[in-house]
Structure formats: structure tokens, C-alpha cells
Amino acid sequence: VESTGLYSDARILELNSYENRVYQIGIEEAEPIIAKFYRPDRWSQDQIIEEHSFTQELYDHGLSVVAPTQIDGRSWFEHEGFIIALFPRRGGRAPAVDDLNCLEVLGRFIGRMHNVGAASHFEYRPVLTSVDYGEISRSFLLDQQFIPLEVEEAYSSVTEHLLAMISDRFSSIAATRLRLHADCHMGNVLWRNEQAHFVDFDDARSGPAIQDLWMLLSGDETSRQIQMKSILTGYRDFRDFDPIELQLIEPLRTLRMMHHAAWIARRWDDPAFPRAFPFFNTQKYWSDHILELREQWAAIEAPVITLID
Structure with a gap:
């Protein structure tokens, strides 16, 4: 994560995710971010880029989706064989299914x-x-x-x-x-x-x-x-x-x-x-x-x- 230019304050919390590995990472003098490490060999680089492009397209049309953060025009990063995406932290509760x-x-x-x-x-x-x-x-x-x-x-x-x-x-x-x-x-x-x-x-x-x-x-x-x-x-x-x-x-x-x-x-x-x-x-x-x-x-x-x- 720090290779992207962000600096962690070492507060790391593993979040519930089976398919990928997802962490909340504290950032110095900023809001924590969510780091998603994609499971190797499940999706190709092109497929991940399409996922990110689609969510960004939805966001650009005014839809409230959590799109990956872009740094220097990129939404994904690679480190030691892992593709990583960073997301802003967003809170909320589950919708009421009977409402x-x-x-x-x-x-x-x-x-x-x-x-x-x-x-x-x-x-x-x-x-x-x-x-x-x-x-x-x-x-x-x-x-x-x-x-x-x-x-x-x-x-x-x-x-x-x-x-x-x-x-x-x-x-x-x-x-x-x-x-x-x-x-x-x-x-x-x-x-x-x-x-x-x-x-x-x-x-x-x-x-x-x-x-x-x-x-x-x-x-x-x-x-x-x-x-x-x-x-x-x-x-x-x-x-x-x-x-x-x-x-x-x-x-x-x-x-x-x-x-x-x-x-x-x-x-x-x-x-x-x-x-x-x-x-x-x-x-x-x-x-x-x-x-x-x-x-x-x-x-x-x-x-x-x-x-x-």
C-alpha cells in the first residue's frame, strides 16, 4: 500500500471476505482506506480493469457505488504477484428487507x-x-x-x-x-x-x-x-x-x-x-x-x- 505513495499508521484490521483478502488500513493524517488483495488466478488483469471501469462509469453517472481510488490515473496496483485495489471507507447498515x-x-x-x-x-x-x-x-x-x-x-x-x-x-x-x-x-x-x-x-x-x-x-x-x-x-x-x-x-x-x-x-x-x-x-x-x-x-x-x- 505504501508503494502507492500512502503512508500507513500501522492500524490494520482484517475485514470479512472469503474470496479475496480485504483490510482496513489506517493512513497517517487521513481517513483509513480499504485495501483489496485479489485472489491470484481468479480474474485476469483485463477483467479486473473492466470491473473498475464499470464501477467508475456508474459513479460518474451519479450512482452511489464505492469505486476504487485512482492514483496517478490507475485503479489497480501489483505487488509480489498480487493485484491490489484501494477503496474509500464507507459506512452504513444493511437495508431493512421488509421495508x-x-x-x-x-x-x-x-x-x-x-x-x-x-x-x-x-x-x-x-x-x-x-x-x-x-x-x-x-x-x-x-x-x-x-x-x-x-x-x-x-x-x-x-x-x-x-x-x-x-x-x-x-x-x-x-x-x-x-x-x-x-x-x-x-x-x-x-x-x-x-x-x-x-x-x-x-x-x-x-x-x-x-x-x-x-x-x-x-x-x-x-x-x-x-x-x-x-x-x-x-x-x-x-x-x-x-x-x-x-x-x-x-x-x-x-x-x-x-x-x-x-x-x-x-x-x-x-x-x-x-x-x-x-x-x-x-x-x-x-x-x-x-x-x-x-x-x-x-x-x-x-x-x-x-x-x-
């Missing part, structure tokens, strides 16, 4: 963000597909023998059927593809002064608009319907939304579940992961995971969420 006014504000923000996202395209960052999130995840878990033999056939069978269903659903819906946050859940939103402030664009990629909306929903079906109406009320103040994309919610949820299991497995050699996920890679974990996937089978076949008037 419909809050959800409407989030919808407005995301509508504006998607207008910016649709104005250009990613050249290097990936596209959200059933292959990337689903098929590759499935193959990794089976090939690396993470699935216990006792339930391997059950996992193989249910995921094969799910991926076929998901592929058919994606093929039948011509959703517009745009640049997304792509990991847009309440944990990546800071609420301050009645405004939403979005952080962590590390997973930014291209995909359908609904990917940045469905993870904000919680509770039972009726609650989710009411919440989605509030989100879309705000969203449509700035951008049209095609309700056919609601048919992608359960397929996207299924892909996220499969991808999450494979993500932990890929990081299992990192000592931080067994400490954080002690329940992973046990017979019970995989049995429960298969049960959840079977429930998703039913959810995909069930009637699509409708908006309550």
Missing part, C-alpha cells in the same frame, strides 16, 4: 444502474450461463470426487435433469443481456441517509436484468410477490422490465446453489474455508444439498411468481 419503501429505492437504483450497464458491453468479463454456473460446477464436483459415493448417483441424476430444464428455459426466453452487478444481495448494499450504496462488484458479468433483482427477495411466496412489486415500481421509474424474465428466478437460484457448492470445493485447500464452512463436505451436507436441488426441480416446474396488484 417496501427501501425496496422501491433499491429498484430505482438498479434501474439506473442497468441503464448504464446496457450502454456498453463487457469484452473480457464472463456471461452468466448455465454452462458456467451449472455444468462446469457439476463436472468439477463429480470429477474431483467431492460427492460421497453413497449419494453420487442421486446428485448426478438430479443435476442432469435440472440443467436440461434450465437450458430449455433460457433458450425459450430471449432476455436482454447487459452488464450487471451479478451478486446483488442485501449484504452488498449499505443503507445510509435513506439511500442505497452498492459495494463489491467483484462478480460483475453480463446477464439478464432479473439477476440483480431476485436476490433481494425473502420470505414466503406472498411476501416475495409484494417485495417484487415494490422493487419493480422503483425500477420502472427509470427502465422498462420484461416480466417474462420472472421465469428465470428459480433457474438462476438453482445455478447459484450449484455454483456455491463448487466454489467452496475449489477453495477447500485455503485454510479459511474449512474454518468458515465446517459443515461442508460431510455426508449430511451433500444429502441436504441434493434435497434442496430436488425442491428446486419442483420450484422450476411450479407457476411463476406473479405481481400482486
